[in-house]
Amino acid sequence: MSDLISIIVANYNYWIYITLMMIGLYAMIAKNNLVKKIVGMNIFQTAIILFYVSIGVKKGATIPILQHGHGHGAHTVVHAVDYVNPLPHVLMLTAIVVGVATLGVALALAIRVYDRYNTLEEDELLAQIREK
Amino acid sequence: MSHNYPALIVVVPLLSALVISVAGWVNKRLCFPIAFAALAVAAYSSVGLLFRVLDEGVIVYKLGGWDPPMGIAYYVDHLNGLVLTVVSVVALLNLIASKKSIEEEFPEKTGPFYTLYILMVTGLLGIVVTGDAFNLYVLLEIAALTGYGLLAMGEERAPLASLNYLYMGTIGACFYLLGVGYLYIVTGSLNMVDIAGILPSLYQSKAVLAAFIICMVGVWLKMAFFPLHAWLPNAYTYAPSAASSLIAPLVTKVMIYVMIRLILTVFTPEFSFNVLAVSDAIVWLAVIAVVMGAILALAERNNLKKMLTYIIVAEVGYMVGGAWLGNRTGMTGAILHIVNDALMTLCVFLVVGNIVYKVKGAGFDDLKGLFRKMPFTMGAFVVGAISMIGVPPTCGFFSKWYLISGAIQAGHYGFMVALLFSSLVNVVLFFRVFEICYYEPFSDHHGHGHDHHPEPMDEAPLSMLVPLYVVGAILVLVGLYTGDIVDQIIQFAIPKGLV
Numbered sequence: 001m002s003d004l005i006s007i008i009v010a011n012y013n014y015w016i017y018i019t020l021m022m023i024g025l026y027a028m029i030a031k032n033n034l035v036k037k038i039v040g041m042n043i044f045q046t047a048i049i050l051f052y053v054s055i056g057v058k059k060g061a062t063i064p065i066l067q068h069g070h071g072h073g074a075h076t077v078v079h080a081v082d083y084v085n086p087l088p089h090v091l092m093l094t095a096i097v098v099g100v101a102t103l104g105v106a107l108a109l110a111i112r113v114y115d116r117y118n119t120l121e122e123d124e125l126l127a128q129i130r131e132k
Numbered sequence: 133m134s135h136n137y138p139a140l141i142v143v144v145p146l147l148s149a150l151v152i153s154v155a156g157w158v159n160k161r162l163c164f165p166i167a168f169a170a171l172a173v174a175a176y177s178s179v180g181l182l183f184r185v186l187d188e189g190v191i192v193y194k195l196g197g198w199d200p201p202m203g204i205a206y207y208v209d210h211l212n213g214l215v216l217t218v219v220s221v222v223a224l225l226n227l228i229a230s231k232k233s234i235e236e237e238f239p240e241k242t243g244p245f246y247t248l249y250i251l252m253v254t255g256l257l258g259i260v261v262t263g264d265a266f267n268l269y270v271l272l273e274i275a276a277l278t279g280y281g282l283l284a285m286g287e288e289r290a291p292l293a294s295l296n297y298l299y300m301g302t303i304g305a306c307f308y309l310l311g312v313g314y315l316y317i318v319t320g321s322l323n324m325v326d327i328a329g330i331l332p333s334l335y336q337s338k339a340v341l342a343a344f345i346i347c348m349v350g351v352w353l354k355m356a357f358f359p360l361h362a363w364l365p366n367a368y369t370y371a372p373s374a375a376s377s378l379i380a381p382l383v384t385k386v387m388i389y390v391m392i393r394l395i396l397t398v399f400t401p402e403f404s405f406n407v408l409a410v411s412d413a414i415v416w417l418a419v420i421a422v423v424m425g426a427i428l429a430l431a432e433r434n435n436l437k438k439m440l441t442y443i444i445v446a447e448v449g450y451m452v453g454g455a456w457l458g459n460r461t462g463m464t465g466a467i468l469h470i471v472n473d474a475l476m477t478l479c480v481f482l483v484v485g486n487i488v489y490k491v492k493g494a495g496f497d498d499l500k501g502l503f504r505k506m507p508f509t510m511g512a513f514v515v516g517a518i519s520m521i522g523v524p525p526t527c528g529f530f531s532k533w534y535l536i537s538g539a540i541q542a543g544h545y546g547f548m549v550a551l552l553f554s555s556l557v558n559v560v561l562f563f564r565v566f567e568i569c570y571y572e573p574f575s576d577h578h579g580h581g582h583d584h585h586p587e588p589m590d591e592a593p594l595s596m597l598v599p600l601y602v603v604g605a606i607l608v609l610v611g612l613y614t615g616d617i618v619d620q621i622i623q624f625a626i627p628k629g630l631v
Binding site for chain 2: 025028034037041044045048051052055088091094095098101102105106109110112113116117125129
């Protein structure tokens, strides 16, 4: 039991991201309202962003900005261990932009759907489609 | 100039998309020439690149001069040289063919349409040319987001179908991103070749296994591999014909390319086929995909376009199965089928575009008497159909031949039977359409269906027919030169380790 707890505690970032991801996936599968599905989709994407951000972090490390990077200190040795890994964070800037764009397109499509059917509830939409 | 081809392929269409969106405000007639010029440059560069690869071997293009593991590099080898050529040529031909229908379907929105069209092609070309796993994700989303926009421009159910595609597509892309994250954790690299170099010592790692499974599921979602195909038929059916004849031939095929790239370059055949004992199970999944695609197509009795979308689902099964047979012949068949299926699908979807342009519908009821009304369009349809069935002079036969011999070589008779079954179903499907088009009289929308006077010919305009016939000719030419394509290009696209 204590082993299990220590496994969970040691890798808590993975547990959080998986939990968030599953919440998002659940919303996309189980929710009836299209906008709620879109929110679920966004939670899903955010979970992955959190995952990436968390893997760049190191214990006792600081932000990856070199003090005295220019001038006199330019030739001092830099220990990578002292700095968090900036690459996953930079990648996530792009992924956030992608996520925002996806959200925008999804909401725009939801507006078009609403204009046409006057509802965003999936069962009502399907009923209307079946009637035709 | 020629050493910048890899960058030109992506940069020229990207910038032209911006120019088109501005030009659309000034004068709508400017949009088409700019789009045409951009795609012509992309097609010219891709063909030039393919010939350079044939001469010199793999080309590495370092963007901004940064060296590979740090900077983003574009790798062009025989595999993506071939796929690049197919993507750019298909996009160019479809652009020419669909000019008239775009002008008719969205007279107000030609500017936005061409912008999305060119951006989508940018995304697809970028996916194919890039050698960086994260870069691939970004370009994947560019292609996907523009695709949702294009598909949603259709009528009636299009926005809803497109929204459903968006849900599935986003999950697929996110899974791919997650898989790349796991690869990054264990290797510390995003460059495909670099990852492949680091991985061999980590083959037993659970994280690599997780990365592999997650990436594969993501890519399968994007390519509509059978149990994950639900978004495809509606999204493609209700889309405007110019968009569906761009997206249907290319998106699924480019995703197959991504899968093959992951198998061959990132994870290496050694890991994919030997360390993991999953290839047999995946081929069985492909068998189910082929059979179910065929059955679903057979069950569709209302709409020609929807029937064709189910055939795409079956064809995806062909290529996934061929790639996972784990031998050289099967892989050759899968790569050749990327080329052939893109062209065949373009051919039949252009025909549907012509029919929709003239008859305003692609339901089976609209097809009656079409051989008399549109003989040239239907002639091209026959070429596309016999290629899909797999009749020898056309290219569809040869890739199927490779796939079937690969299946026999691997001793996987289930896949062989599924391929033959699907070909037979295609015979039934297409001859059912021929029968409706040939024997049943043209339905008179004004009431009396009894007068049998010969229907006057009402053919699609020449600008739609010429590209269609070019595609038809390419189908036969690719079939005749299959031997050369395999010996000169595909043979070098597959690593030597795979026998």
